[in-house]
Amino acid sequence: MSSAAELTLRALDGVPLVNQGxxxxxxxxxxxxxxxxxxxxxxxxVLAQKIVxxxxxxLIDLSGITPSDKAIEIAERSDKDPRVVELxxxxxxxxxxxxxxxxxxxxxxxxxxxxxxxxxxxxxNGQEDEQVLxxxxxxxxxxxxxxxxxxxxxxxxxxxVIIDSIGRAWRTGTVGTAIGVSGMAGLLDxxxxxxLFGRPLxxxxxxxxxxxxxxxxxxxxxxxxxRPVVLARGVPYARREGTAHELIxxxxxxxxx
Amino acid sequence: MSSAAELTLRALDGVPLVNQGxxxxxxxxxxxxxxxxxxxxxxxxVLAQKIVxxxxxxLIDLSGITPSDKAIEIAERSDKDPRVVELxxxxxxxxxxxxxxxxxxxxxxxxxxxxxxxxxxxxxNGQEDEQVLxxxxxxxxxxxxxxxxxxxxxxxxxxxVIIDSIGRAWRTGTVGTAIGVSGMAGLLDxxxxxxLFGRPLxxxxxxxxxxxxxxxxxxxxxxxxxRPVVLARGVPYARREGTAHELIxxxxxxxxx
Numbered sequence: 163m164s165s166a167a168e169l170t171l172r173a174l175d176g177v178p179l180v181n182q183g184x185x186x187x188x189x190x191x192x193x194x195x196x197x198x199x200x201x202x203x204x205x206x207x208v209l210a211q212k213i214v215x216x217x218x219x220x221l222i223d224l225s226g227i228t229p230s231d232k233a234i235e236i237a238e239r240s241d242k243d244p245r246v247v248e249l250x251x252x253x254x255x256x257x258x259x260x261x262x263x264x265x266x267x268x269x270x271x272x273x274x275x276x277x278x279x280x281x282x283x284x285x286x287n288g289q290e291d292e293q294v295l296x297x298x299x300x301x302x303x304x305x306x307x308x309x310x311x312x313x314x315x316x317x318x319x320x321x322x323v324i325i326d327s328i329g330r331a332w333r334t335g336t337v338g339t340a341i342g343v344s345g346m347a348g349l350l351d352x353x354x355x356x357x358l359f360g361r362p363l364x365x366x367x368x369x370x371x372x373x374x375x376x377x378x379x380x381x382x383x384x385x386x387x388x389r390p391v392v393l394a395r396g397v398p399y400a401r402r403e404g405t406a407h408e409l410i411x412x413x414x415x416x417x418x419x
Numbered sequence: 420m421s422s423a424a425e426l427t428l429r430a431l432d433g434v435p436l437v438n439q440g441x442x443x444x445x446x447x448x449x450x451x452x453x454x455x456x457x458x459x460x461x462x463x464x465v466l467a468q469k470i471v472x473x474x475x476x477x478l479i480d481l482s483g484i485t486p487s488d489k490a491i492e493i494a495e496r497s498d499k500d501p502r503v504v505e506l507x508x509x510x511x512x513x514x515x516x517x518x519x520x521x522x523x524x525x526x527x528x529x530x531x532x533x534x535x536x537x538x539x540x541x542x543x544n545g546q547e548d549e550q551v552l553x554x555x556x557x558x559x560x561x562x563x564x565x566x567x568x569x570x571x572x573x574x575x576x577x578x579x580v581i582i583d584s585i586g587r588a589w590r591t592g593t594v595g596t597a598i599g600v601s602g603m604a605g606l607l608d609x610x611x612x613x614x615l616f617g618r619p620l621x622x623x624x625x626x627x628x629x630x631x632x633x634x635x636x637x638x639x640x641x642x643x644x645x646r647p648v649v650l651a652r653g654v655p656y657a658r659r660e661g662t663a664h665e666l667i668x669x670x671x672x673x674x675x676x
Contacts, residue, residue: 167432167646169638173424259674266674274589327625331588331675332531334668335606335626337633339590349592368584369592370637376594377634380627380654381426389424397637411591417516417523418588418675 169396171208172197173381173389180212180390182219186304187311189213193391201318206397207308208378210390211297211326211341212281214304220296222249240265246280246294253278253296258419264329268419271297271341272410275328279341298324301342302405309344321345321401325375331418338379340371340406347371348408350399369409370399426653428465429454430638430646437469437647439476443561444568446470450648458575463654464565465635467647468554468583468598469538471561477553479506497522503537503551510535510553515676521586525676528554528598529667532585536598555581558599559662566601578602578658582632588675595636597628597663604628605665607656626666627656 176196177189190207194200201207215221229237229244233251237244241262251257254267264276279297298304305322313319324342329335340348350370378392413419433453434446447464451457458464472478486494486501490508494501498519508514511524521533536554555561562579570576581599586592597605607627635649670676 167430167638169428169634171426171428171634175424261674330626332668332673333596333626333629333666335624335629335666337626337630367592368636369587369590369594372590372592373594373633373637375633376630377426377428377637379625380630380634381424383655398640409590409592411589416589417518 167398169377169394169398171377171381172199172393172395173383174199174391174393175389177213177389177391180216182217182221184217186214186217187308187315190308190312190391191315194393197393199393201312201316201320201393202395203318204320204395204397204401205318206321206323206346206374206394207312208323208325208374208382208392208394209308210382211279211301211324212295213390214298214301214324214342215281215295218298218304220298221293222296224292224294236260236265242277246277246282249280249294249296250278253280256419268413269297271301272407273328273339273341274419275326279326279328297326297341302344302407303342305342305344305406319345321397321404323371323374323378324406325378327379338372338375338377338382340375340409343371343404343406343408345404346374346397346401347399347404348406371404371406372409424655426634426651426655428634428638429456429650429652430640431456431648431650432646434470434646434648437473439474439478441474443471443474444565444572447565447569447648448572451650454650456650458569458573458577458650459652460575461577461652461654461658462575463578463580463603463631463651464569465580465582465631465639465649465651466565467639468536468558468581469552470647471555471558471581471599472538472552475555475561477555478550479553481549481551493517493522499534503534503539506537506551506553507535510537513676525670526554528558529664530585530596530598531676532583536583536585554583554598559601559664560599562599562601562663576602578654578661580628580631580635581663582635584636594629595632595634595639597632597666600628600661600663600665602661603631603654603658604656604661605663628661628663629666 174193227245229248233248327336328339353366431450484502486505490505584593585596
């Protein structure tokens with residue numbers, strides 16, 4: 163049996179509540195040790211968006227936000243706090259749809275997401291409705307930096323992926339989705355590989371980092387389990403630099419905006 | 420460390436080329452034995468759509484298909500074989516978009532997919548462009564039947580999922596997506612679980628079977644590896660009957676059709 167045929171995803175113990183300025187590479191190494199694991203070449207470390215955002219100080223106090231007229235108008239249509247809508251607009255390039263409970267936007271990072279991925283759960287600040295968490299500033303860059311730091315501290319070259327739970331067109335439920343990648347393909351080009359019978363493949367591009375994001379999301383748990391770091395071992399396919407940006411369909415060729 | 424925190428996906432050896440009428444439950448058991456594995460309660464067996472379609476005799480000879488005027492018109496706009504377009508239309512409830520290379524439809528099974536999921540690769544019939552493979556007739560029903568057969572033969576209650584590689588709005592690349600489910604939630608309702616701080620979760624519904632489909636797709640491989648059966652062990656969350664149909668957003672509340 164080929165070693166490429168087994169994939170293991172392990173949610174790590176020993177991850178503390180993360181605060182602004184915390185060293186995420188150090189937190190990963192501490193959690194690995196607490197879980198009795200060490201990094202191996204080819205591993206992928208998957209981080210939940212929330213701990214990256216918290217480390218980057220992306221927690222915003224709503225009391226300091228003054229909504230614009232546009233935010234107030236969209237808040238009425240979406241049944242949302244106008245100050246949260248103001249933040250959604252400031253994090254977005256374009257509003258695609260508004261419905262009660264959701265303002266669906268093209269995020270400044272490129273992808274489409276409800277409410278610009280702004281989160282009010284699991285923030286841990288004790289002021290329930292007065293603080294929200296924005297997405298990380300530059301998740302592809304953060305992955306690259308954490309990967310480099312882990313390489314320096316351990317000598318091992320791995321990949322790093324940051325994920326968020328994002329909704330989809332056409333389908334119910336959110337799925338783990340890659341918003342930052344370093345050290346593996348975001349989008350994998352399969353067009354040069356023939357099928358079993360030597361024909362070119364119909365399905366020519368695979369959303370590789372999104373598939374891994376969904377796999378990792380399964381073991382992170384969505385609520386009180388709180389396991390925001392996953393070690394993935396056995397992810398097949400040759401490695402390259404990679405970004406999550408590769409997974410964004412350019413607006414000009416997107417038929418569903 | 421909780422046992423819920425580790426998920427293993429193993430692509431099985433020993434799966435033969437599948438033909439019409441083949442016994443899929445028997446093929447799963449043979450492949451498990453060839454891989455040195457036995458079923459455990461709570462396991463999930465994930466099957467690629469292709470082998471289910473082949474077993475169901477969904478291979479269609481294009482020489483017997485006469486395209487309608489509508490199919491000919493859409494074939495011109497999509498640069499596709501008019502006979503394939505005829506089959507796409509016969510498998511669909513509604514055409515949503517047409518572009519070169521893709522006719523994006525609402526499949527009769529409910530989900531949105533390019534070209535109604537009709538496949539020309541890895542069919543293995545030796546007549547390259549003259550046969551195509553349609554999706555299974557009733558994948559939720561097939562999962563239920565295979566699950567029941569495996570329960571009879573082994574005494575073990577597992578879940579069964581059928582997956583296909585399907586494209587998305589807004590994002591590049593296909594991802595493994597659940598088109599049939601039995602024995603686990605397709606869509607998982609998290610609305611009653613509080614977060615770490617006792618607040619209701621913002622992300623209230625998880626596309627659980629889709630996340631598992633993507634995880635399994637990672638180890639199946641897309642081309643000459645040909646490993647269409649995956650054993651998933653350690654999928655968290657309580658089990659229930661479940662369907663893939665739960666993962667389809669009803670047309671009436673879909674903002675992106």
